[in-house]
């Protein structure tokens with residue numbers, strides 16, 4: 001009895017997963033790596049999201065239009081103002097309350113983000129963390145909500161829940177209805193260099209600095225939460241990592257700042273005559289058609305502004321359409337340059353103004369590269385995705401390392417001052433700046449235009465953007481030192497244990513950079529270069545971007561579009577790269593040569609005799625050589641067979657062959673007389689991820705041939721398969737993935753016969769001796785690796801001597 | 802530039818007096834520019850493997866150049882790969898921040914060199930053969946003196962099998978079984 005009970009208990013434990021998945025392999029260990037994801041993970045298509053991956057005929061999304069007035073108190077580093085939000089309910093639901101995002105509340109001491117932060121160590125604190133903790137102790141962060149009122153000025157009840165606020169409406173907002181409400185608010189701006197975050201201030205208050213600040217202002221106004229067809233209200237608190245999910249709308253924003261501050265912002269500047277001098281406006285017009293950046297605020301003007309503060313304030317007025325967010329920056333330190341970009345694409349404005357705002361501390365790097373990198377990104381991304389939709393694209397240098405908003409980005413890299421006070425930047429600082437600008441401006445496309453849900457699916461904007469960044473870097477200059485996107489660089493992450501699939505919520509990801517940026521970018525690079533080819537991929541990728549321009553896609557819309565437009569079933573690819581933690585490791589285990597049996601007894605006998613010669617002689621026979629045998633003493637036992645060898649052919653056999661030839665069809669005769677060799681190649685899949693097998697065959701005559709077997713070769717057995725290759729030539733070696741296109745983690749097993757592949761370290765050792773020789777020959781620092789400029793003399797256009 | 806670790810003793814009021822050591826690692830953080838993508842974690846990868854052909858244990862660290870260079874070089878930020886002094890500095894730093902221990906004894910690591918490639922810096926060490934079946938303890942605090950959110954992945958790959966551990970700020974040693982001769 002006891003044994004039976006035990007067996008039942010065990011059964012119930014093992015069978016649990018069976019209930020979760022109606023289809024399951026219950027015998028053997030076969031894994032169907034090609035099973036369709038449709039119906040399994042992908043939601044059933046409906047009128048909002050169609051089976052093709054396009055928005056359905058009943059697609060809807062909410063609209064939120066903002067009128068904002070904000071005032072910066074420079075001395076107190078404090079913002080106060082009011083936002084009027086007009087909210088249109090395009091959903092089929094009626095909404096009794098609205099949720100609003102209060103992201104600044106993340107900086108309250110009692111926020112979920114602050115309280116849920118864990119420390120890596122149980123007894124250590126870093127200097128940075130200690131300093132942040134001390135600053136946070138005395139800093140009063142988060143919003144002061146000064147009032148929430150309806151269109152008639154009547155107070156509306158509201159409840160704050162961490163970084164969210166629920167506003168209860170007097171009557172439910174019906175489907176198709178519109179409501180308007182106003183929030184008055186204020187908050188203290190964080191010190192971005194110490195507290196972190198995606199915006200804040202940086203003040204240059206060290207000795208021999210000018211004492212002025214740069215303000216980078218983002219997540220600064222209460223933003224309506226998303227209400228979507230697949231999740232209803234998106235009310236997941238902002239913990240600091242999973243970024244944002246937002247609604248599109250138009251914005252009228254009035255920013256009041258000290259009169260001598262220069263403001264960079266999302267949106268068109270509506271009152272240039274009130275905030276810019278006549279000369280600056282003239283320069284701006286000149287910049288529209290300029291071939292390289294033109295200063296709107298020159299370095300000399302910025303230097304003069306740093307020296308004396310002007311009394312009074314100015315209000316900068318901006319208007320933006322079709323944006324999901326709004327950010328701005330202000331400083332009297334700003335140098336401002338700009339140039340126009342003409343794309344001649346339907347969907348793009350005639351002229352897009354690429355612009356940069358930066359302090360003198362960012363020179364000479366910024367005037368040389370920033371605006372040009374912006375212009376380049378706008379052009380390349382428009383080609384591969386969807387035309388850039390707005391009239392401007394800005395790169396600002398300040399405290400934030402790299403962050404994106406519609407039309408405006410914050411980018412950190414700066415030269416450093418050496419002991420002599422010279423501004424110095426290395427080759428890698430230069431490419432670091434260009435890469436970060438391409439990346440952040442690239443976010444104008446993903447997710448600012450193709451409005452994916454960043455809080456849920458980080459890879460949908462970071463992965464797609466990092467992939468397109470790779471394309472743009474490759475088009476900046478030949479041999480651009482771009483590494484994310486190259487398959488070989490992801491292998492040591494892919495083979496590691498303790499990974500999570502790409503399709504994992506962003507707060508739970510280990511090694512965020514590899515998981516949400518590197519791996520999806522590499523997967524897409526492989527999909528483009530190796531699986532689909534450029535033509536099919538590029539068409540599908542651009543179709544996805546254009547279909548979801550100003551709309552909100554989910555991962556399933558992306559997967560479906562890529563398959564539907566390319567016409568290629570890719571479920572195995574999504575399964576392997578996005579849904580699993582498998583890696584690529586294909587081994588060639590065996591090569592067997594076969595030839596057709598001609599059935600001609602004479603030919604076959606020769607073949608067998610030749611084959612025997614290649615085998616080593618029997619050891620026993622050899623050692624018995626001196627022993628006298630029976631046949632030596634009695635030759636009468638030797639007959640016809642002994643005379644002609646064991647493969648002797650009889651006349652009977654020859655006759656039979658001739659007769660059978662007569663009965664044969666011509667095609668049968670062709671097969672028998674072929675000179676083709678048949679090679680049987682056996683592969684095993686050690687990494688688990690099914691991928692095409694890219695083969696390079698080397699022949700005895702010195703020629704090579706490339707054959708690509710599709711991933712479907714693994715369909716009946718995802719672990720081990722044998723395939724056949726036919727050639728008249730003598731095959732001498734086989735290499736799998738000779739160009740390292742598939743992120744195969746172990747290249748030792750990629751050759752047959754096995755070749756010793758030197759490790760990275762061995763290759764380095766081999767090169768090192770040569771390198772040291774060179775070093776002795778020219779002691780001077782490599783010209784390309786270091787650029788030093790006198791801080792004062794630096795001038796535009798002389799940067800990379 | 803050397804990290805110093807002042808020790809603060811804390812005494813709890815009431816109950817059994819207890820003490821613990823709060824180790825404060827001083828970073829020269831003012832010199833550190835922020836990471837290129839602020840919303841990306843700081844991450845490094847180390848590969849440890851047995852090279853059958855040379856009979857050596859190989860250790861290869863891969864760190865982001867824009868994280869390591871400002872930590873080691875105030876000026877010039879790079880160009881270090883062309884000077885003996887620069888290459889030695891990278892070696893001394895990595896030697897101090899990474900350790901392998903067998904039978905309670907540190908495994909002697911020989912520095913082979915370092916090189917930048919793209920956004921990465923590769924740093925190479927070798928170690929003499931380790932006896933089959935031993936347990937190795939790895940300690941990895943590379944760049945954790947610069948970033949408290951640094952996460953390092955260590956892969957030990959033997960016979961095509963990879964075993965991994967993550968290291969974060971404050972982590973102690975973690976173990977791997979060294980079995981290059983199995984199967």
Ligand SMILES: [Zn+2]
Nearest residue numbers: 439443462838
């Ligand atoms: Zn990004």
